[in-house]
Amino acid sequence: MQNDPDITLITPNAPIKAATHGGRAKCLQRLVRLDMPVPRTVALSFSAVRRTAAGNLPNIRLILEQFDAGSLLCVRPSSEDPDWGGPGAVLNIGMNDDHQARLSELMGAEAATRLYCRFVQAYAVHVARLDPDLFDDLPEDECEGLAETLRIYEAETEEPFPQNRGDQLAGVLQSMARAWSSTSARLLRQAKGAPAEAGLGLVVQQMIPMVGTSECGAGVLQLVDSETGLPQITGRYLSRGQGREALGAKSALYLEHDPRGPSLEDVAPEAFARLKAYAARMRQRLREEMQVEFLIENGHVHLLDGVRVQRSSRAAVRIAVRLAEDGIISREEAVLRIEPSSVNSLLHRQVAPGVRRDVLARGIAASPGAARGRVVFTSAEALASAAREEPCVLLRRETSPEDVRGMHAAVAVVTVRGGMSSHAAVIARGFGLPCIVGATSLRFESGKGPVKTADGRVLQAGDIVTVDGTSGQILAGEPRLLEAAQDDAFQVLMQWADRARDIEIRANADTPEDARLARDFKAQGVGLCRTEHMFVDPGRLTVLHQMIFTDSSENRAEVLARLLPMQREDFTQLFRIMEGKPVCIRLFDPPLHEFLPATRSGQRELAEALDLPVSDVTRRIEAMAEYNPMLGLRGVRLGVTVPEIYEMQARAIFEAALRAGEEGAPLVPDIMIPLVSAAREVELVRAHIDRVAAAVRAETGRHFAYRLGVMVETPRACLRAGEIAPLVDFLSFGTNDLTQMTYGLSRDDAGRFMSLYVQQGVYAEDPFHVLDLDGVGELLEIAATRSRAARPKITLSICGEHGGNPDSIAFCRDAGFDYVSCSPFRVPLARLAAAQFAIRSRLGDLPWSRDISPHGGAGPHYPA
């Protein structure tokens, strides 16, 4: 063979790498090395394909020299990562009038003609780019059909169908290379995580002529069920078939003996046994469940191709665990093989794959899982619906703290406005509710619905819809759903992961339900309990309203005292559920005006409840309005200006800790101050809380400790961490707000341009979704360095929405943080991701290469 580094015959020692020739070429070489019966195959490198796309064909003669004269060839794509997809395979290159005549003698005229006809059509569509519809109405008769196909080809291209094998191959290579470099293909694979410059290799394989008297045909086999991952020989075989035809053919056989019909095992038991042995050997030696494309020629088995078995998230876990249990891979490798984000789908119901989707609207997939129910437009209706035990989907323009109870009563939430970190999104993730936000194509006809879709359909209250929070689609009706699956294999895998992990994972939990979830998902504590949700209960809200309309400090304290027993009960429950694990309670954070009614009627009701003239109420509400509530009178600023709220909360926390502690080890609550921008704020609040602690100790005669911390959410708090650290026991980074302030970007308002920004690469990622290491990350590092310099044993953590994101976990681990806290439903993902980072940092890069990607299934087929 003339030496051309871009054209390589696959032999055991040929210089073939996934990084230069793609995963398929590499996998075929592995089969060759295992002495598997693989037909003669040539691998074309990425650079050959790149040049081909630019019009610079490889040496066709050199390729053809590798194969038997007159043999048919097929070409398959071989991208670096199989997940990235590629153009579809083209078979039977070399078919022409002569070959048809020769084959007719060997396999019968009809079969040969059909092969030829099919090749001409494939060539016409993929290479000559003709419209496939042209070949829709061909005559039934094979011969007439072929003649008509050739005629159409010639008429449309104004050229006769090429008869030369080399010309055909050149055409196919060029069409496949160009398909890869098209814009749509690039976008498709970038969506799968491919880099912009991802390479495509091609493999050219000699086809085995299926002529002979014994069994001939082709099929596909795998040893596990793709849905469950359980051992199960799966696949089809088609006598006289080619390639993957068996999968779609009615007359295809089962593989193993099967009561439903004839099987390969029945018709060719020896071949089947050999095939099974090959497959088992592949699993053992390739250390992966593989799907093999095979061919039987006169009873002889040939292996044409092998790819990773496509698998559901659930199957992926079972497969990894079984490989480890069989001693084929280590437990740590098993842990590494599960894409953390895929764990999410195990915790939630899903729309069954493949069902027809009647999409009413699309939005941002803000909280995963699927649910269906009747549309309601207000929280009150949601509560009423829940009371009737009728599942409902809450559809609103946006949500506010007033809606939290309604959200909790719904099975899913959809908002027209907002982004990944809007109120609705954050709360829904906390509740584990499927949620779609920013469904901007929906249009409220009036304030309270109905809602019109972009295509003019009207959604009335009571209509049944399905919310797919995983894909961000709102679907009409009730497509089939798959249940959540946390089976034994999942539990085993997570145990292995926890053994490897070296950073704590806590959960953000505001309610007893959250806390129970956190405990069930094995969170190591509550890293953030937001207390404001505890005030939205109507009874409590009234007290809060009275407090807001009270002017003197004493009277405020008096009014708030009525909330004390309720808050104490809230915290007692939380402590009891968490069974002594750390619980970090954030003091009241939002601006008070968020709790006041926005509508005239709400204001009238409030005026009645408070026995005040409506004008007083509206005037007060107007006076409290803020231009930029995010940057207004909230967090510690309330703690400094209206200290009675924090004092009441501190007392409730201490009394609850004593009460819950009576039953077991003494409890040491963590108390966290939000929105700090200056050390003096912490001093002032600390003084208030210390005074409350002293009072409670004096009243009860019992000693207790507590830990005070700051939620670091402003750039200034990061910069001044050296001053703040000596005043506190811990710093927890609220990366949502910190991101907002570092970028000068409101999470609630960013939705309108974020997707454009990410598309244009202005931001590499939505910084509310993926922690911005360059900007926000640097502030975190500055804060960590300065706070540790001032107080070496300070506890550091992240408790923002980023907490459950693998990138953030890696960052926190590298920065030596003590824990990350995320919403309960993200805890398993976080545990797994953290374990993977720990394993990787111990093991370095992994023994398997990208040719058998540990994640996902086969990628999409690009239009050629």
Add this chain to the structure above:
Amino acid sequence: MQNDPDITLITPNAPIKAATHGGRAKCLQRLVRLDMPVPRTVALSFSAVRRTAAGNLPNIRLILEQFDAGSLLCVRPSSEDPDWGGPGAVLNIGMNDDHQARLSELMGAEAATRLYCRFVQAYAVHVARLDPDLFDDLPEDECEGLAETLRIYEAETEEPFPQNRGDQLAGVLQSMARAWSSTSARLLRQAKGAPAEAGLGLVVQQMIPMVGTSECGAGVLQLVDSETGLPQITGRYLSRGQGREALGAKSALYLEHDPRGPSLEDVAPEAFARLKAYAARMRQRLREEMQVEFLIENGHVHLLDGVRVQRSSRAAVRIAVRLAEDGIISREEAVLRIEPSSVNSLLHRQVAPGVRRDVLARGIAASPGAARGRVVFTSAEALASAAREEPCVLLRRETSPEDVRGMHAAVAVVTVRGGMSSHAAVIARGFGLPCIVGATSLRFESGKGPVKTADGRVLQAGDIVTVDGTSGQILAGEPRLLEAAQDDAFQVLMQWADRARDIEIRANADTPEDARLARDFKAQGVGLCRTEHMFVDPGRLTVLHQMIFTDSSENRAEVLARLLPMQREDFTQLFRIMEGKPVCIRLFDPPLHEFLPATRSGQRELAEALDLPVSDVTRRIEAMAEYNPMLGLRGVRLGVTVPEIYEMQARAIFEAALRAGEEGAPLVPDIMIPLVSAAREVELVRAHIDRVAAAVRAETGRHFAYRLGVMVETPRACLRAGEIAPLVDFLSFGTNDLTQMTYGLSRDDAGRFMSLYVQQGVYAEDPFHVLDLDGVGELLEIAATRSRAARPKITLSICGEHGGNPDSIAFCRDAGFDYVSCSPFRVPLARLAAAQFAIRSRLGDLPWSRDISPHGGAGPHYPA
């Protein structure tokens, strides 16, 4: 004299310092050193007074030993800085029954009795803390009066009036020490800039008995007029008077010969001549205009005390210039002697000092100066009023860009809401309009007035009020105003300042009027031209509205093209006025929804104008609303998502630069991109603008250059300055927004708690008023270091509201910034402040000490 470091007889070599004994003691020592006839004086140190306040009196015997037996004494305060004020002087200590009898022989019974009586009263009020009203109705007869005074004293205190001079002195010292340490006194002096631990010294002086046949009496003299600073012997003399009595007495004489009445020069020409000579010598040697308290005893002149002449800001300038012109101080010292903030009052009218003020409401003094006019409640009324040439005061809840023309038509602006950096405040400072914001005690009775004051008065449209933007008071009626004064002395001083200065001062100028002011105030260019104000003209607003309601990019560009000629004209004017000096134009910044009408009626009008259904308009406006507009779709985010606006503006700038440049040197405009948070934003906008430049060059066939820069307003832009710098020619820090984001604090919403925060020391200062060096300053330093590392010649500046603040100027100078830009009316202040920093950094600390403070007049008298 026994050695007690806290009790020091003032002699030329005694160890007396302003920092330990106060300014008055130091000044008296200087007079002693100049051989002036100063009576024997003892200085008590700060520590002595501190101990006295704590109940630990100094050694009274030791003090008395310094004076003639039986002499009367007076005690005066001597604080470190005379501006900080102190308790009032107490004279005639030592008066008692015996002394009265002795004096009666020497000066007559009546005078002696009156002295005694007055001393008892002073002692009763200041030391025994009796109510002064007790002594209101004394008998006319001096003797009976004294008897009654002593009786009242005894009745109220249940003790006889102390007869012992030492006891009296001890009582006086203690009362003065305690007055200084009272809370109200501390707050008073802290308001003048005194530190919390500011010290008070006391001077005890022997009084000269005014007995004899020749002229006896006391008076006060200075060589300049306090209002103008022009040479003018000023003061009064009272025969047989004491202390400063002459200033209030009807029978007091003029000093110099005067047609209005008898003078000291007439009655004691020799003494007057000597006094004049002493005063001239003091001016020469103390290098300051001094007010001297003198006493004439039998024709002999004694100097009892000297303090800096109280002076208006205008007089301060004239005095400094004259001292320099007379060769007494250097020009640089003259520059240093003017408090930069006092320059402001020279540029604006002021409410005349001393007039009665009927305060309707107080607010934040947002823009200095005074003006009066009729109240209007809407911008439309303001415009109508201006058309009638009737001065009006625009009173609104808050202002928005729609109000800019109305503000411009008014003579002053008052808003109920907002802080130092609210829209109203920023715009008013730009216009040089007196402005008060956050006048929260005013209450709008309905949306458009009338307004009710806290004391129940109602302000109707048309009522005349006076706005004192210097003090933050809204006054009823028309108190007398003083005109602005930029006289020759001011011009000379500013010339000297400019010669010393080493950092450029530019002005923020949005309009031709601004630019003219900037040029007149000798700004070295326009550092920030905000272009959004150019869109509020009704004709242009309509185009902007059409653009907002246009969906395709081409149509938007077409609509915007109608604004091109107007914008081109805006910029041409600006360039022409600035006569080739640099002009930095900031591209469109605010969120588009700010330009849409908020009221139903406005929306109806808009719908009519656009020929759209009202529902479309309201729906669009609702869809565009933002939760946190400060953090929303504005600045460069508009530039990226709606590039047509920036393209139109860039074209207008280039075409204007070519047009204005035709008449002189070619113009190189600076174009600034607002609200950047990522380098890629700059790349994208740069590409758009470069394309426009290329097109304009091609169309006109003329070459031109431009400089592109970034307004650094987000913490992230600071952190990523190293990436941004290579893409631009300059960075200008928008410290308003940067402060908001660093603190997570909206300038518009901070007003509600900022004063409490500053009071409690949570923030040392309002960070929107004084640049926060610890947080925002560090971000500026980070950005400066990183941008210079990437592009050493990059131009750096500040253009936020802090630009005119001396602390910020010092910061920028130290950081090696190229210029600061501030509102035109702050330019003289900035020029002066910058000059002072340059001089100080060359000269180090100054030759004069605090005893003769370069700033202000005598401080307030505290209640004893």
